[in-house]
Structures are given as C-alpha cells and as structure tokens.
Amino acid sequence: MVRVMIVDDDAMVRGFLRTILTKSGLDVVAEAADGDEVVSAVQAHHPDVVLMDLRMERVDGIRATAAAVALPSAPGVIAMTSFDTESAILDAVHAGAAGFLAKDSGPDELVAAVRSVAAGEGALSPRAARVVMEQVGSRPAARGRREARELLAQLTERELEIAGAVAEGLSNAQIAERLFLGEATVKTHLARATTRLGVNRVQLALLVDRAG
Known part of the structure; x- marks a missing residue:
C-alpha cells in the first residue's frame, strides 16, 4: 500500500x-x-x-x-x-x-x-x-545544450536510452516493453541514472530535452 x-x-x-x-x-x-x-x-x-x-x-x-x-x-x-x-x-x-x-x-x-x-x-x-x-526552450540554446550533454555523458548507454524514453513521457512499463526489458530492470537503471546525476525523473527529462 x-x-x-x-x-x-x-x-x-x-x-x-x-x-x-x-x-x-x-x-x-x-x-x-x-x-x-x-x-x-x-x-x-x-x-x-x-x-x-x-x-x-x-x-x-x-x-x-x-x-x-x-x-x-x-x-x-x-x-x-x-x-x-x-x-x-x-x-x-x-x-x-x-x-x-x-x-x-x-x-x-x-x-x-x-x-x-x-x-x-x-x-x-x-x-x-x-x-x-517553455523554460527549457527559453534557455540560451548552445550553453544549455552543452551543460546538459556534459551531465548526461556520465550515464551508460542503456541509462541514456531509458532517459530518452522518460523524456518522451513513457512510463516504466512502456519503456520495458519498448526495450525488451523487465520493468524492475528499467527501475534499477533509472534509479542509478537519477542518483548519479542528483536529479529526479522530471529533472532527468528536462536534461534530455535541453541536450537536444
């Protein structure tokens, strides 16, 4: 519960x-x-x-x-x-x-x-x-993109793939279906990514959008 x-x-x-x-x-x-x-x-x-x-x-x-x-x-x-x-x-x-x-x-x-x-x-x-x-779109494009990409470079290839799906608005279950993974595996990768970057799910999606 x-x-x-x-x-x-x-x-x-x-x-x-x-x-x-x-x-x-x-x-x-x-x-x-x-x-x-x-x-x-x-x-x-x-x-x-x-x-x-x-x-x-x-x-x-x-x-x-x-x-x-x-x-x-x-x-x-x-x-x-x-x-x-x-x-x-x-x-x-x-x-x-x-x-x-x-x-x-x-x-x-x-x-x-x-x-x-x-x-x-x-x-x-x-x-x-x-x-x-709108806030993402209003940031100076080159600087915001560079900063976001530097942060996302800390992630593994799989974590980046999942982060991209999060930015699309997909749920964990939808991400698991797309990537042929278990939902628990998606949650584990996502938890590692957000912990490493010090962000939550919403902030991770913003980073991906800002990185282009």
Missing part, C-alpha cells in the same frame, strides 16, 4: 485530502501543519509520497521539499498550491518535486498523481508541464 504524508497549514484541507486518499486505498501515515515539521515526520513515518503545500507560515513548501528530497530514501514530493504561477511551478521542480498539482485538481487526478510518483514516475499538471517545457 502506498504510504502518503500530507503537509498543509489548513486543517480542513488536510482532512479533505485524507478522505480522498483513504477512500482510494492509499495509507495516510502522517500529517504536518508547516514545513518545519516535514523532515522529522518523514524520518519517523517513511512515506512514499508527500503532498506538499507551498505556502506555509514558518517554512514554505519549496524549502521543505528541498529538505525532504535530500534525506536518505527520500519520498517523492508532489507540490500543491492554489496559485499555480510560473515561478511556483519552476521553484518546486528545481527544489526536487516529482509532481505539481493545483489544489482544484479532481480526486481522480490527485490519486493518479500519488500512484504515479510512488511508482517512481512524474506527475505534472498540464499547465505545469507547459511551463517547464
């Missing part, structure tokens, strides 16, 4: 999210009311996925996301906000969020995002995906 932690300074929002998640068969193992509670709660409860509000009083969700993903055996973080501005989306992705959803997303979209991130895949809302890709 997927273990989920909810971080939001509004108790009603936490209750609403808890209800949706538990009715869908997900296990809400912890809650936090502010970003300064995140690290200790993650260490105590070991969630697979953290739903992270971005606007909180003491420590905002961007800083809390960066702290959470820096932990050993880090959870996947899905940033959630009522204000899906370009800066909020990009800040969350750069901090290490594996997903980004607006708080008005439907229950099915929320649950699908949690399951996707728990499986090691990304979960960007359509608007977030557009913003991220």
Whole structure:
C-alpha cells in the first residue's frame, strides 16, 4: 500500500485530502501543519509520497521539499498550491518535486498523481508541464545544450536510452516493453541514472530535452 504524508497549514484541507486518499486505498501515515515539521515526520513515518503545500507560515513548501528530497530514501514530493504561477511551478521542480498539482485538481487526478510518483514516475499538471517545457526552450540554446550533454555523458548507454524514453513521457512499463526489458530492470537503471546525476525523473527529462 502506498504510504502518503500530507503537509498543509489548513486543517480542513488536510482532512479533505485524507478522505480522498483513504477512500482510494492509499495509507495516510502522517500529517504536518508547516514545513518545519516535514523532515522529522518523514524520518519517523517513511512515506512514499508527500503532498506538499507551498505556502506555509514558518517554512514554505519549496524549502521543505528541498529538505525532504535530500534525506536518505527520500519520498517523492508532489507540490500543491492554489496559485499555480510560473515561478511556483519552476521553484518546486528545481527544489526536487516529482509532481505539481493545483489544489482544484479532481480526486481522480490527485490519486493518479500519488500512484504515479510512488511508482517512481512524474506527475505534472498540464499547465505545469507547459511551463517547464517553455523554460527549457527559453534557455540560451548552445550553453544549455552543452551543460546538459556534459551531465548526461556520465550515464551508460542503456541509462541514456531509458532517459530518452522518460523524456518522451513513457512510463516504466512502456519503456520495458519498448526495450525488451523487465520493468524492475528499467527501475534499477533509472534509479542509478537519477542518483548519479542528483536529479529526479522530471529533472532527468528536462536534461534530455535541453541536450537536444
């Protein structure tokens, strides 16, 4: 069962999210009311996925996301906000969020995002995906391409092949089918690639796109 932690300074929002998640068969193992509670709660409860509000009083969700993903055996973080501005989306992705959803997303979209991130895949809302890709396109082409290629040169041939498929938006199961590999093998190669580069799945896809 997927273990989920909810971080939001509004108790009603936490209750609403808890209800949706538990009715869908997900296990809400912890809650936090502010970003300064995140690290200790993650260490105590070991969630697979953290739903992270971005606007909180003491420590905002961007800083809390960066702290959470820096932990050993880090959870996947899905940033959630009522204000899906370009800066909020990009800040969350750069901090290490594996997903980004607006708080008005439907229950099915929320649950699908949690399951996707728990499986090691990304979960960007359509608007977030557009913003991220526009950011890639706006970087100085030659410099961005060179930097990305230098990073990707650290990967093995198979890891690069899988990274390219990730950038196409393929799931692990689809990549396994294309490359005639087991899904577990795909996950292993992907985990090695992201660990070596210090990125998550979303950031790996951005690197591949930037490298051309």
